[in-house]
């Protein structure tokens with residue numbers, strides 16, 4: 001839990017797939033909120049957290065099952081507004097004296113549904129049912145349904161499968177809906193959250209400017225006059241972390257930029273120049289490309305490559321960090337989704353598809369304490385903070401780039417020659433995307449060099465050169481992705497440019513695999 005001075009809203013997570021979206025909708029309203037799994041929300045936790053309002057999320061369980069998730073009963077006596085969503089509605093009804101029926105006796109609803117209002121007015125629905133159709137589209141996903149509402153509640157909206165789609169006890173400010181207002185497919189859902197936080201008395205003071213000031217004060221308080229080191233990758237998260245710390249503690253911060261020789265064309269120079277010239281921060285440019293490329297020589301197994309890079313990164317970082325006398329803290333750009341994932345009650349151990357590269361494990365090994373100023377932010381909030389800190393828009397909007405860099409875009413053995421070809425081809429491809437004004441529409445785009453040569457003909461001569469794969473995807477979070485539908489003209493122009501401008505490539509493929517079944521990177 002944080003010690004923010006803002007009014008805060010508590011989201012009790014009962015395991016819905018879309019709980020994070022509730023937090024998104026609230027943050028968009030400049031309301032500070034935290035998601036906590038229901039098991040952690042005890043009476044003592046609630047008293048300490050002192051929420052100004054509570055939201056019960058949806059969830060996959062049935063309230064009729066003994067041992068199914070519940071909020072602490074003190075939630076109902078705190079005297080703060082509560083909004084229950086889907087399973088959250090059913091829990092609220094069940095706990096307060098209503099009745100829920102199991103799926104087999106009820107009309108299950110999954111997907112689009114329409115609610116119509118009752119005659120009674122409730123502030124929660126201000127701005128609803130105004131388009132003349134007399135109904136609102138909502139997204140349902142429930143098997144069980146409320147069969148009898150709890151004493152004190154009234155019905156304010158009904159859908160064909162949910163006679164109690166919208167209910168409220170306005171005297172206690174308890175509201176409960178069967179549908180999911182947080183999802184995109186409930187088009188007017190954001191209004192419902194806006195109404196809820198308004199009637200709970202939030203003033204919407206969670207802004208990036210305020211966050212920046214608070215974080216700077218917090219960092220100063222945590223660090224005092226001691227020293228901090230920060231691993232800078234050139235990506236948005238580590239850059240924003242570094243700059244925020246620099247603002248807070250100036251020279252007490254040293255950033256280490258580990259150049260593993262697997263960066264894109266001119267990338268190392270650009271990153272170093274940006275930080276040295278614009279921010280004047282202590283920066284060690286650790287050019288360790290010989291070490292990394294040496295150890296990767298002859299290695300073609302993707303996991304072995306990742307493990308080597310991860311291990312060397314930690315060794316190298318430690319070597320440079322040891323030169324900074326008295327460093328007691330390590331700054332890391334951990335984001336809120338990482339924090340939620342690590343505490344989520346529903347997120348059991350999942351299969352490792354790829355071992356991701358990060359600096360986890362370093363703090364214990366080196367006896368360092370962590371400074372994580374982005375722990376409360378979502379990715380787009382980090383971008384907004386970067387903007388607030390004066391990072392150039394072109395930098396903030398850059399596509400994600402993986403820690404292992406070009407190594408995982410070079411399936412098979414990595415050689416300096418292949419990396420050279422890949423860097424040039426990737427630069428041409430990205431240049432094409434920018435020239436055609438497509439960069440911001442695409443979530444991530446890159447070239448990969450394939451582990452094969454093919455025969456071609458150029459200028460009446462035979463060529464036997466590398467084949468290149470181009471990848472471009474749209475995505476929201478990198479968890480799922482779709483390939484970007486370039487026009488044929490774009491693809492043929494780009495292929496021609498790459499083959500003409502990059503020696504060593506004579507064939508270009510476009511990767512039209514979505515994720516799943518593919519992953520975004522090739523390894």
Ligand code: XMP
Pocket residue numbers: 354355356357358400401402403404444478479515518519520521522523
């Ligand atoms: P995949 O290939 O798993 O990638 O579909 C999803 C997103 O994660 C990035 N990625 C990484 N980022 N360290 C990172 O920092 C890694 O080891 C790593 N592997 C993949 C990838 O670029 C995409 O954005």
